[in-house]
Ligand SMILES: NC(=O)C1=CN([C@@H]2O[C@H](COP(=O)(O)OP(=O)(O)OC[C@H]3O[C@@H](n4cnc5c(N)ncnc54)[C@H](OP(=O)(O)O)[C@@H]3O)[C@@H](O)[C@H]2O)C=CC1
Ligand SMILES: Cc1cn([C@H]2C[C@H](O)[C@@H](COP(=O)(O)OP(=O)(O)O[C@H]3O[C@@H](C)C(=O)[C@@H](O)[C@H]3O)O2)c(=O)[nH]c1=O
């Protein structure tokens with residue numbers, strides 16, 4: 427199957443390239459901030475499936491860079507979906523738990539009310555809407571708290587901090603599902619193949635289990651890597667950041683299991699593999 431991927435250096439893009447023979451476009455080859463570039467790349471490639479794994483993911487920076495984040499996260503995916511609809515090929519897009527406001531305690535289903543509380547979330551929601559509006563056969567996979575051995579993520583941040591610190595304060599009132607990028611890539615490839623074979627696509631949630639706080643996640647990182655770093659849980663109010671983050675990021679992932687047979691991965695097992703790749707196992 428001829429698959430085109432937007433994003434080459436990112437966590438999910440990297441895993442897609444490890445798991446399948448795909449053509450992955452770098453920013454130099456297709457800059458999502460430039461109108462027309464994505465449609466042009468899709469038309470030229472003339473493939474059977476397109477996956478967008480590129481995004482403006484710097485959550486705090488987006489607060490003061492909304493126009494660029496909107497262009498990359500909000501407009502470019504719509505352009506990609508329209509180009510795919512023109513060619514009659516399926517389009518897969520990745521979105522985020524940050525489209526929700528994080529109220530309540532329950533896991534949110536795909537039908538749950540969206541209400542982003544930061545610029546990144548608003549622009550990602552705009553992207554979801556633009557993809558849906560384009561028509562054609564599309565799927566949007568919302569995931570959360572992505573980590574891998576490659577690129578920037580919370581695991582890498584914690585390991586870096588452990589080099590100089592023996593104690594850390596980490597928020598314990600934001601609860602979500604850490605998700606290995608490798609599992610997201612594998613889910614996307616399964617969905618893409620099913621859609622090429624006739625599945626209509628749709629909106630889906632996919633995140634790691636069990637639900638955890640960032641402090642829980644940090645403790646597991648240090649336990650598995652055998653590092654003696656004391657983690658003290660703190661409320662988000664004690665860790666001020668430019669962008670607000672949702673408190674309840676739990677995603678109900680049953681629809682993906684029912685329709686595609688893909689169950690939420692245990693993030694602790696994924697973490698073991700990532701630490702192994704990084705050479706920092708206990
Ligand atoms: N990271 C996370 O925790 C989560 C991510 N997601 C979503 O998952 C998807 C994949 O995320 P992830 O793999 O973590 O992303 P990364 O942050 O690891 O990588 C982002 C990718 O997007 C590329 N990119 C950024 N700006 C542009 C541009 N103007 N033109 C072309 N490419 C660009 C980057 O290229 P370059 O190296 O050149 O900057 C990089 O390859 C995204 O849609 C994201 O919103 C959803 C939930 C959680
Ligand atoms: C480094 C550090 C962070 N934190 C907090 C800040 C924040 O609330 C939380 C996680 O920090 P991060 O900056 O990694 O989180 P963030 O970049 O907001 O992660 C998000 O990225 C986007 C792209 C998504 O789509 C989301 O699903 C989510 O993964 O941990 C601490 O409490 N102590 C620390 O020492």
Ligand SMILES: [Mg+2]
Nearest residue numbers: 483484485579
């Ligand atoms: Mg971040």
